[in-house]
Amino acid sequence: MKKIMLGCFTLTVFFFGYQFISKKPFKTHSIAVTSEDTINRRLQQQAESLKTFIKKNSEYNSDLVFLIDMKIKSGENRFFVYDLKEHKIKDQGLVAHGSGSETGSENQLKFSNIPNSNTTSLGKYAIGHHYVGKFGKAYKLYGLDKTNDKAFERFIVLHYYDKVPYEQQSEPICNSLGCPMVNEKFFNRLEKILDNAEKKILLNIYY
Secondary structure, eight states: OHHHHHHHHHHHHHHHHHHHHHHGGGGOOHHHHHSHHHHHHHHHHHHHHHHHHHHHOTTBOSSEEEEEETTSOTTSOOEEEEETTTTEEEEEEOEEOBGGGBOSSTTOBOOOOOTTSOOOOOEEEEEEEEEEETTEEEEEEEEOSTTTTTTTTTTOEEEEOTTSOSSOOSSOOOOBSSSOEEOHHHHHHHHHHHHHOSSBOEEEEEO
16 A cells, blocks of 8 residues: 555646756746747738837828837847838847846846936837937937836937947847947938938837
């Protein structure tokens, strides 16, 4: 009888142990979040939301928008130039997030609108006029949501930096002080779009 009870106990422990081990890997969402289908679905949702916003705010460009998906790793393309008329990506590149957005956990970021936090702020931005600062040419950003309405006060701008790589890579790239910071070569292409646009282009950073 003792042997039978011991055998049952062993099988029970084995069964629940297997269930625990087999389910544990599903706690991470890195594969699902960064899959191409998921990225495209999220991209289209954000684009549709901006189209609706632009219809009510005609001062913004209705042809193109800039979209940054912060669920994507920083070493992968996550800054997208999206054509609202043709419903497709026209260009893409790497973009840094704020050092204050790091949490110490892989694939997990935090966001804030607090001055001097060095964090990325989520939300819609109107891209304003350019100026020349310590990083060279840069574009002023005006936050349009409660989550980023201190962007101008925080000196959050779109600019390039020579430490941001051009090609995708497996390792994380450098961080910014909260600004969307890109490679100069990619910035040059964005610059042509912005300088030739008749209306302000919207940038949306989402997570």
